[in-house]
Amino acid sequence: MKTxxxxxxxxLLAGLLATVSMAQAQQAASQPALTPEHFAQLDRNKxxxxxxxxxxxxxRESFQKLDKDGNQRLSPDEASEIITTEQFGVxxxxxxxxxxxxxxxxxxxxxxxxxxxxxDGKLTQ
Numbered sequence: 525m526k527t528x529x530x531x532x533x534x535x536l537l538a539g540l541l542a543t544v545s546m547a548q549a550q551q552a553a554s555q556p557a558l559t560p561e562h563f564a565q566l567d568r569n570k571x572x573x574x575x576x577x578x579x580x581x582x583x584r585e586s587f588q589k590l591d592k593d594g595n596q597r598l599s600p601d602e603a604s605e606i607i608t609t610e611q612f613g614v615x616x617x618x619x620x621x622x623x624x625x626x627x628x629x630x631x632x633x634x635x636x637x638x639x640x641x642x643x644d645g646k647l648t649q
Contacts (some may be wrong), residue, residue, distance in 0.1 A: 563649055573646035576636055583632045587625055597622035 558566070566574040566582050590602050599622055603612050615623050615631045639647055 558649070560649075566647075571646075573648045576633070576640075576645050579636050579647070580629065580633060583629060584625070587628050597624055598628070 563574070564570075566578055568578050568581075569575075587598070590598055590606070592602055593599075600609065600612055603615075603623060607615070612623065613619075615627055617627050617630070636647065
């Protein structure tokens with residue numbers, strides 16, 4: 525019997541990116557539910573909240589892990605394990621067929637701002 529293990533960072537990243545498309549499609553604004561493990565991964569200073577800096581650092585590291593060939597761009601193949609083709613098209617702002625680090629960070633930081641309901645610069649559970 526084969527067992528499948530998901531990489532926590534990839535699962536979290538996929539969930540965060542997928543939430544944006546779902547929220548846009550449904551026109552709903554609700555904070556994505558993070559498991560306690562995912563929340564702990566992001567809350568590096570154990571403050572009980574995820575700061576904008578913690579979130580951005582995690583996302584930069586996630587991008588680097590996904591960028592298998594190290595060219596500072598995500599190809600559709602590299603991104604396919606975490607996002608759909610439709611989601612890829614949303615993040616690929618200049619429509620050149622790749623996602624740059626800048627495009628990626630701009631997208632995920634907009635997500636952060638969207639889910640920071642009280643605008644205190646921190647996401648809480």
